[in-house]
Amino acid sequence: xxxxxxxxxxLLTVLREIVGHRxxxxxxxxxxxYEVDWTGRFQGQARAVVRPGSTDEVAAVxxxxxxxxxxxxxxxxxxxxxxxxxxxxxxxxxxxxxxDGLDDVDRAAGQVxxxxxxxxxxxxxxxxxxxxxxxxDLGARDSATIGGMVATNAGGTRLLRYGPMRHQVLGLEAVLxxxxxxxxLSGLLKDNTGYDLAGLVxxxxxxLAVVTRVRLRLVAPRPRRAVAVLGLASVERAVExxxxxxxxxDALEAVEAFFDDGLDLVVERLGLSPPLRCAHPVYLLVECxxxxxxxxxxxxxxxxxAPLGLGDDDVAAGLDPAGRARLxxxxxGHTEAINALGGEIGAPHKLDVTLPAAxxxxxxxxxxxxxxxxxxxxxTFLFGxxxxxxxxxxxxxxxxxxxxxxxxxxxxxxSLGGSISAEHGIGTAKARWLALDRSEAELATFAxxxxxxxxxxxxxxxxxxxx
Amino acid sequence: xxxxxxxxxxLLTVLREIVGHRxxxxxxxxxxxYEVDWTGRFQGQARAVVRPGSTDEVAAVxxxxxxxxxxxxxxxxxxxxxxxxxxxxxxxxxxxxxxDGLDDVDRAAGQVxxxxxxxxxxxxxxxxxxxxxxxxDLGARDSATIGGMVATNAGGTRLLRYGPMRHQVLGLEAVLxxxxxxxxLSGLLKDNTGYDLAGLVxxxxxxLAVVTRVRLRLVAPRPRRAVAVLGLASVERAVExxxxxxxxxDALEAVEAFFDDGLDLVVERLGLSPPLRCAHPVYLLVECxxxxxxxxxxxxxxxxxAPLGLGDDDVAAGLDPAGRARLxxxxxGHTEAINALGGEIGAPHKLDVTLPAAxxxxxxxxxxxxxxxxxxxxxTFLFGxxxxxxxxxxxxxxxxxxxxxxxxxxxxxxSLGGSISAEHGIGTAKARWLALDRSEAELATFAxxxxxxxxxxxxxxxxxxxx
Numbered sequence: 001x002x003x004x005x006x007x008x009x010x011l012l013t014v015l016r017e018i019v020g021h022r023x024x025x026x027x028x029x030x031x032x033x034y035e036v037d038w039t040g041r042f043q044g045q046a047r048a049v050v051r052p053g054s055t056d057e058v059a060a061v062x063x064x065x066x067x068x069x070x071x072x073x074x075x076x077x078x079x080x081x082x083x084x085x086x087x088x089x090x091x092x093x094x095x096x097x098x099x100d101g102l103d104d105v106d107r108a109a110g111q112v113x114x115x116x117x118x119x120x121x122x123x124x125x126x127x128x129x130x131x132x133x134x135x136x137d138l139g140a141r142d143s144a145t146i147g148g149m150v151a152t153n154a155g156g157t158r159l160l161r162y163g164p165m166r167h168q169v170l171g172l173e174a175v176l177x178x179x180x181x182x183x184x185l186s187g188l189l190k191d192n193t194g195y196d197l198a199g200l201v202x203x204x205x206x207x208l209a210v211v212t213r214v215r216l217r218l219v220a221p222r223p224r225r226a227v228a229v230l231g232l233a234s235v236e237r238a239v240e241x242x243x244x245x246x247x248x249x250d251a252l253e254a255v256e257a258f259f260d261d262g263l264d265l266v267v268e269r270l271g272l273s274p275p276l277r278c279a280h281p282v283y284l285l286v287e288c289x290x291x292x293x294x295x296x297x298x299x300x301x302x303x304x305x306a307p308l309g310l311g312d313d314d315v316a317a318g319l320d321p322a323g324r325a326r327l328x329x330x331x332x333g334h335t336e337a338i339n340a341l342g343g344e345i346g347a348p349h350k351l352d353v354t355l356p357a358a359x360x361x362x363x364x365x366x367x368x369x370x371x372x373x374x375x376x377x378x379x380t381f382l383f384g385x386x387x388x389x390x391x392x393x394x395x396x397x398x399x400x401x402x403x404x405x406x407x408x409x410x411x412x413x414x415s416l417g418g419s420i421s422a423e424h425g426i427g428t429a430k431a432r433w434l435a436l437d438r439s440e441a442e443l444a445t446f447a448x449x450x451x452x453x454x455x456x457x458x459x460x461x462x463x464x465x466x467x
Numbered sequence: 468x469x470x471x472x473x474x475x476x477x478l479l480t481v482l483r484e485i486v487g488h489r490x491x492x493x494x495x496x497x498x499x500x501y502e503v504d505w506t507g508r509f510q511g512q513a514r515a516v517v518r519p520g521s522t523d524e525v526a527a528v529x530x531x532x533x534x535x536x537x538x539x540x541x542x543x544x545x546x547x548x549x550x551x552x553x554x555x556x557x558x559x560x561x562x563x564x565x566x567d568g569l570d571d572v573d574r575a576a577g578q579v580x581x582x583x584x585x586x587x588x589x590x591x592x593x594x595x596x597x598x599x600x601x602x603x604d605l606g607a608r609d610s611a612t613i614g615g616m617v618a619t620n621a622g623g624t625r626l627l628r629y630g631p632m633r634h635q636v637l638g639l640e641a642v643l644x645x646x647x648x649x650x651x652l653s654g655l656l657k658d659n660t661g662y663d664l665a666g667l668v669x670x671x672x673x674x675l676a677v678v679t680r681v682r683l684r685l686v687a688p689r690p691r692r693a694v695a696v697l698g699l700a701s702v703e704r705a706v707e708x709x710x711x712x713x714x715x716x717d718a719l720e721a722v723e724a725f726f727d728d729g730l731d732l733v734v735e736r737l738g739l740s741p742p743l744r745c746a747h748p749v750y751l752l753v754e755c756x757x758x759x760x761x762x763x764x765x766x767x768x769x770x771x772x773a774p775l776g777l778g779d780d781d782v783a784a785g786l787d788p789a790g791r792a793r794l795x796x797x798x799x800g801h802t803e804a805i806n807a808l809g810g811e812i813g814a815p816h817k818l819d820v821t822l823p824a825a826x827x828x829x830x831x832x833x834x835x836x837x838x839x840x841x842x843x844x845x846x847t848f849l850f851g852x853x854x855x856x857x858x859x860x861x862x863x864x865x866x867x868x869x870x871x872x873x874x875x876x877x878x879x880x881x882s883l884g885g886s887i888s889a890e891h892g893i894g895t896a897k898a899r900w901l902a903l904d905r906s907e908a909e910l911a912t913f914a915x916x917x918x919x920x921x922x923x924x925x926x927x928x929x930x931x932x933x934x
Contacts, residue, residue, distance in 0.1 A: 106824075106825070107710070108706065108707075108710045108824045108825055109823065109824045109825070110710075131714065132714075152659065153659050153663075155657045155659075159656065159657065163630070164657065166663065166666070167634055176912070180908040180911075181908060182906075182908055182909055182912060183906065183908075184909070186823060186884050186885075186886070187823070188821040188823065188885065188886045188889075189626065189821070189856060190622045190626065190631065190821045190852075190855050190856070190857045190889035190890050191821055191886040191888070191889065192619065192620050192622075192670055192886075192888045192889065192890055192891065192892045192893070193886055193887060193893060193901060193904050193905060194893065194901065194909065194910075194913050195670065195671055195675075195912075195913050195916055196620075196633065196666055196667060196669070196670055197909065197912060197913075199633070199663055200662060200663060200666070200916075203659055203662065203663055204662055208662075220713065220714045220715075220717065221714075239575065240575075243574070243575045243577075246577060246687065247577075247598065247687045248687070248758065248759075248760045249760075250758050250760075250761050290717065291714070291715065291717050292715075293715045293716075293770065293771070294717050294767075295762055300761075303760065304760070354656070354658055356576065356654070356655065357573075357575045358573070358575055385657075388656040388657050389656060389657070390656075390657045417653050418655065419653070419655045419657070419658040419659075420660060421658070421659045422657035422659065423657050423659055424659065425659045426659070426660060426661065434660060437660050438660060441643070441647040441648060441649055441650075442649055443661075444647075445643070445662075445664060445919075446664075448919035448920065449667075449916060449919055451919065452912075452915035452916055452919040453912065453915065453916075464661065
């Protein structure tokens with residue numbers, strides 16, 4: 001059913017002409033999936049959901065919205081965590097999911113051009129079928145789209161080896177708010193002909209241009225893998241080991257961390273077995289990977305761990321795919337287990353932050369104290385990508401609108417020289433803290449660039465703003 | 468001797484107060500080294516050479532120049548090849564070489580903060596002394612500065628593994644033309660808090676901000692190395708081999724190419740021995756590298772070459788440092804040998820371009836035809852970083868001001884889907900061709916960004932402009 005209030009909206013008439021009637025969604029039930037984020041924390045109402053099927057349609061939609069003074073929120077797979085992709089104030093919701101085309105893999109170059117709406121999992125499978133792999137992986141792979149991952153400069157579990165999403169983007173097609181199209185998809189590895197527009201749009205959270213197609217770098221596949229979980233006495237020790245492995249273990253692909261309380265929750269909620277006979281305060285999950293023709297990654301892992309003085313009871317290794325998946329499940333299951341707990345005592349506040357390596361240990365202690373001082377009954381879970389300094393702070397048992405804990409944690413992060421957003425972005429959720437983390441000169445430069453590219457403020461106007 | 472014409476220049480009086488008398492150079496003889504590039508092709512006259520000793524002094528110099536309406540050309544090691552760092556129209560030459568400080572290496576993070584004036588060689592040695600390495604290497608390492616390498620997004624011989632300079636920059640301090648300082652030096656690997664200003668300034672050729680300090684990513688050292696030169700029948704075959712090695716040879720660090728005529732010139736001019744018993748049309752130099760604790764890179768190289776059907780006479784291997792250096796000298800000696808020839812018959816026109824892998828072979832044939840049609844007596848040498856698609860086209864025997872060959876070669880590159888600048892930048896030399904390579908929307912976006920960051924046009928006003 002079309003919402004009768006919107007039936008006479010002249011902008012929607014224009015948009016229907018551009019993308020076709022059935023791709024302008026106004027029925028509240030149909031819109032709902034686009035209007036609320038997957039955590040349920042961020043939601044609003046869209047003037048309409050518009051689903052263009054081509055770059056030209058995206059350009060025409062943006063021109064029409066700009067002419068009508070109608071703000072636009074671009075959305076990919078709607079897996080964001082900072083309220084950057086849902087309409088909060090009656091914006092036009094521009095869904096890019098129909099742009100899910102996959103061009104043939106350029107096997108000689110090790111590259112592929114894909115539509116913004118292609119999911120990460122689709123790109124991974126497409127690359128694999130051509131004998132290549134993609135350098136970014138993350139838990140939401142089945143829903144997260146490449147366009148959204150570009151817009152947020154996604155990180156994930158392999159950043160250590162391959163860098164963030166920005167380092168995979170060899171070319172971009174993106175539409176400016178006035179409908180002009182920036183297009184550079186040739187995928188040249190070396191191309192110093194002006195400013196890095198692809199890199200600038202990457203991570204700009206839909207505020208500078210709408211990504212429509214992406215030329216991606218592929219990497220050599222590394223099918224031979226070994227995973228170990230190490231039980232450790234302290235975060236200091238975990239950081240020390242991560243540093244040693246980064247220098248000595250060339251096959252290193254991931255160093256993830258979690259803690260005893262998080263492990264207990266995962267084991268209980270998901271019905272899993274603990275990885276080691278005895279409990280340890282901190283756990284590292286280490287993954288090594290080698291190409292088909294390479295040496296055995298387990299040999300390298302064992303050799304790298306040997307001088308570290310770990311006991312047999314401190315190490316669990318996953319050798320076959322099932323064993324590796326079992327260990328990864330302990331880490332990746334944190335989100336699910338914490339959300340389940342949140343369903344009972346209040347949705348988790350999720351704060352994604354980075355600390356300098358030298359301050360990680362101090363942070364993991366002090367953040368629990370900071371939360372306890374404000375909310376003694378809340379439960380704090382920490383996990384993350386340790387070698388990157390990236391900690392996901394999840395606090396369960398807070399009222400959704402109570403931001404005192406968020407505020408205190410983010411202030412602690414900044415006081416320790418960290419970043420208030422590691423890989424999720426600022427969105428609308430963290431906008432009020434951006435000025436804590438960034439200088440006046442930086443904020444003014446952000447604003448000047450935004451004004452230069454989107455002078456009328458059509459694109460995601462509530463995102464990446466600060467007071 | 469101070470130039471008497473400049474003695475009364477009021478701007479210079481202010482600049483002397485900022486940086487001290489002895490760091491404002493007005494004597495023509497002293498200025499000369501800053502006013503001509505190392506190829507001798509680009510030269511002009513500076514109003515003065517100013518050598519600030521701190522970020523604050525850089526900021527004060529820029530404020531003074533902006534107030535006086537005096538354009539500024541920033542300069543690092545003056546090793547650029549596109550006339551982007553020399554004063555052509557009486558600008559203030561801002562030399563950053565005194566900012567050559569090296570902070571202690573952060574061993575846990577594998578990072579270091581250095582001044583813009585530090586040379587690449589100094590950073591390499593500094594990293595090595597702390598058990599780390601730097602991911603970019605290039606021939607001009609003893610003179611090229613980190614600031615200049617950031618400003619031009621330098622590439623070099625290891626881009627295949629570590630990416631361009633932009634991927635090494637984890638943080639930046641840079642001064643805007645109004646003296647405000649952008650500073651983000653914490654070196655966080657994950658930091659999605661606004662636009663990527665560091666990435667934007669990288670490669671902007673001194674037009675957006677003056678780089679003063681840089682936080683660099685370091686990489687695990689790879690001291691165990693093996694080098695081979697392969698003699699091949701065609702460029703098609705070379706591209707095919709480069710692709711196969713990229714997929715199968717994890718230790719791969721460089722794939723460089725040169726041709727029979729270039730090799731003959733190098734062998735003759737530098738008094739070297741040819742690498743193989745018989746001549747071949749094309750040569751690939753392949754380098755593998757492994758960390759100290761890794762496997763023998765020669766084993767991996769031999770295993771990767773085995774299925775390629777090369778004969779014993781087609782491969783020369785460098786096993787020890789002297790043997791490796793001898794093979795590298797054949798490739799790196801091209802610049803010296805060509806410049807020496809140029810000294811006799813006319814300085815080389817150097818065009819640094821990238822082609823898509825699929826068009827490389829066609830380009831190497833057609834570029835020689837294109838040059839011969841315009842300048843039958845000129846000699847064309849090609850060499851470069853084959854796995855990146857980057858070809859250095861050197862044409863010797865042309866008049867310095869005759870740009871017909873440059874024009875024809877760059878048009879050929881664009882017609883084949885390539886880039887008119889791979890790693891040297893646009894500078895002043897290639898400005899007239901930028902609009903060939905970039906769309907109106909891209910050029911307008913460059914201009915808008917530049918206007919946003921340097922509204923009065925103080926910074927490098929002749930660089931990265933187009934008609």
